[in-house]
Amino acid sequence: MSAPGAPLAVLAELTHRCPLQCPYCSNPLELERAAGELDTASWQAVLAEAAAMGVLQVHFSGGEPTARKDLEILVRHAAGLGLYTNLITSGVLLDPARIASLAAAGLDHVQLSFQDSRVDGGDRIGGYAGGHEKKVAVARQVRAAKLPLTMNAVVHRQNLDHLGELIEMALALDAARLEVAHVQYYGWALVNRAALIPTREQLERATAIVVEARERLKGRLVIDYVVPDYYAKRPKSCMGGWGRQFLNVTPAGKVLPCHAAESIAGMHFENVTERPLKEIWQHSSAFERFRGTAWMPNPCRTCERREIDWGGCRCQAFALTGNAGTVDPACGLSPDHDALLALAKVESAAPPPPLRYRRIGDAPKMPPKPLSRLGEPV
Amino acid sequence: MSARVEIGGASVPRLPQHVKLRYDETRKQWVILAPERVLVPDEIALEILRLCDGVASVSTIVDMLAAKFATPRAEIAGDVQEMLQDLADKGMVVA
Numbered sequence: 263m264s265a266p267g268a269p270l271a272v273l274a275e276l277t278h279r280c281p282l283q284c285p286y287c288s289n290p291l292e293l294e295r296a297a298g299e300l301d302t303a304s305w306q307a308v309l310a311e312a313a314a315m316g317v318l319q320v321h322f323s324g325g326e327p328t329a330r331k332d333l334e335i336l337v338r339h340a341a342g343l344g345l346y347t348n349l350i351t352s353g354v355l356l357d358p359a360r361i362a363s364l365a366a367a368g369l370d371h372v373q374l375s376f377q378d379s380r381v382d383g384g385d386r387i388g389g390y391a392g393g394h395e396k397k398v399a400v401a402r403q404v405r406a407a408k409l410p411l412t413m414n415a416v417v418h419r420q421n422l423d424h425l426g427e428l429i430e431m432a433l434a435l436d437a438a439r440l441e442v443a444h445v446q447y448y449g450w451a452l453v454n455r456a457a458l459i460p461t462r463e464q465l466e467r468a469t470a471i472v473v474e475a476r477e478r479l480k481g482r483l484v485i486d487y488v489v490p491d492y493y494a495k496r497p498k499s500c501m502g503g504w505g506r507q508f509l510n511v512t513p514a515g516k517v518l519p520c521h522a523a524e525s526i527a528g529m530h531f532e533n534v535t536e537r538p539l540k541e542i543w544q545h546s547s548a549f550e551r552f553r554g555t556a557w558m559p560n561p562c563r564t565c566e567r568r569e570i571d572w573g574g575c576r577c578q579a580f581a582l583t584g585n586a587g588t589v590d591p592a593c594g595l596s597p598d599h600d601a602l603l604a605l606a607k608v609e610s611a612a613p614p615p616p617l618r619y620r621r622i623g624d625a626p627k628m629p630p631k632p633l634s635r636l637g638e639p640v
Numbered sequence: 641m642s643a644r645v646e647i648g649g650a651s652v653p654r655l656p657q658h659v660k661l662r663y664d665e666t667r668k669q670w671v672i673l674a675p676e677r678v679l680v681p682d683e684i685a686l687e688i689l690r691l692c693d694g695v696a697s698v699s700t701i702v703d704m705l706a707a708k709f710a711t712p713r714a715e716i717a718g719d720v721q722e723m724l725q726d727l728a729d730k731g732m733v734v735a
Contacts, residue, residue: 268666270678316666318678346660346673371658371675410658412675438658438731439675481644481729486676 265544266505266553268316273323273510273521274305276333280326282352283389283619284377286416286451286458289325290524291625294513302332304535306339308511311539313343321373323350325513328360334367341368348373350414353400354393361400361407372404373412373441379427387420389619401435412439417468418458419610425468429475432483440483442472444490448522448577450620457614459606462493491592492606496567497574498592504552504576509543517542519549522577526586552576552586559588561595582633591633601633645728647698649717651735653724654694659732661689672732679732688723692733698724 278293300308309320320340327333328351340347348371349364376397377387384394404411413432417425425442432440444465445451445458460468472487479485491498501508501520510518515534518524524531532546543549551557555568562573574590582591583598591598618626647653655661660673661681670686672679681689687708691701702720706713727733 316664318664318671318673344662348675370660370673373675408657410656410675438656441676481646481731484731 266549269312269509269543270317270507271319271321272308272312272317273321273508274308274327274336275323275325275510275512275521276305276327276330276336277513278325278622279329280324280352280620281329281354281390282326282377282393283621284387284416284450285389285454285617285619286418286445287620288446288449288451288521289620290522291449291453292524293325293620293622293625295622299330299513300511300515300535302335304515305332305336308515308534308539309336309340309343309345311534313340313345315540315543317345319346319348321348321350326352326355328355334363337364337369338367341370346370351375352388352393353397353404354390356400356403358403358407361403361409365407365409369409371410371412373414374401374404375414375416376428376431377416378421379424379431383421383424387617389617398435401437405436411435411437412441413437414441414443416443416445417460418445419460419464419614420458422460422464422468425471426475429471429479429483429485433479438484439486441486441488442468443486443488446488446490446522446575446578447492448525448581450618452525452581453618453626456609456612457617459492459610460490461610462607464610465490465493491574491578491590492602494592495594496592497571497578497590499571500575500578500590503554503572505543505549506553506572509539509549511539517546517548519552520577523548525577526580529586557587562589562593565595598633605633645733645735647721647725647728647733647735649697649699649702649721651698651724652694652696653692653698653701653728653733653735655689655692655732656734674732684719685723685727688720689727689733692724698735 277299278289337347347369349369350373353374378384381394385391415428447455472485476485504519510521516531518531529548531548532542558573562568574592576586579588579590580586589596591602664671672681702713702717724733
């Protein structure tokens, strides 16, 4: 096999520390503590290696990346390397002075998360009192600093009926882009799936709202829409394919093909402090394992969509079946698909259980429960 | 809250602050960098985007392209305006 092309983007998870406790957090269940984080010089080296190997964009994320006092140094370093710099933030630690210093460092774009359109829902879902109002203020401060703004709204059964309000909010806050992302069920979100998964009817109403708003707001607001694939016919093209376009560096320097990859048991992820980033990308066993199409089972291997979907999501296959190398159950051709749909139907129709909040050191002990193909979902 | 950008002959298009056109040395091609997006413009889009400097009007851009490609102005004016409107609707161009 020839050497893989260079990745387009790096997600730099600077820290797992975060004031919020969203129950669908994309961080792993076992969170990294501050003492385990890469230092400034190590991150600068990662950025330089990334730019040299052809990466075009860096997303500074976390946890909450603004919890790192050296964020400005890293943004300046990345901008100096010609990287497009994006800050993915909850906003609650920002103030006008910090925003101004990030803008001066060369930050290109801010993506600010909201947990709901309403104060009570936002504060409850984020697990942070006063968070929602603080975010609204920060959105205005970001625009006042002339930084472009994307509003990110993760949606689920507990806020999906406020989608119309979220769209109005994006307009009112002068966001150029709104990302409406249905929860994807790995890690913390998988633990909380029954509390978060919408009914099919709820999903269809939401999709119709997005379709209408996109047409009505053409040229004013770009709306990106990430659908929940439990109800899909074909799986999402996760990360545009494993090890094809994207890599993730964890707070401790582990290099992952996607932010959820550590949820797959038995994988070994190499560290930027031990091997050059480019070598890890090209040759590490973790990146090679599901790259391309040679690893695929049937029916993926001969599917006409094999280089469109790239076999869907490996983390999801593992989470739902215990086997990362099998067909993504989100695909209608998976033998597990009917069990998945049945499970979605049962969970979304039942009253939502209490949210299990994301806290460092509070990982629930929850081995994956494989779908049952024969009887009721377990 | 902003209104839809309507592209006409007198519009002066430019890339918004968060959209960057740059040459990618690794892949030897021009790319458009935007939030969560990397786009590869085709040759015609690239010619047009490189003239969107916030100084030249659409009308001037059409003049420049007509001269460069020795094509009658009337043949390309509509296409240029349509392409810019499409890019504006995608948030890639403002005026």
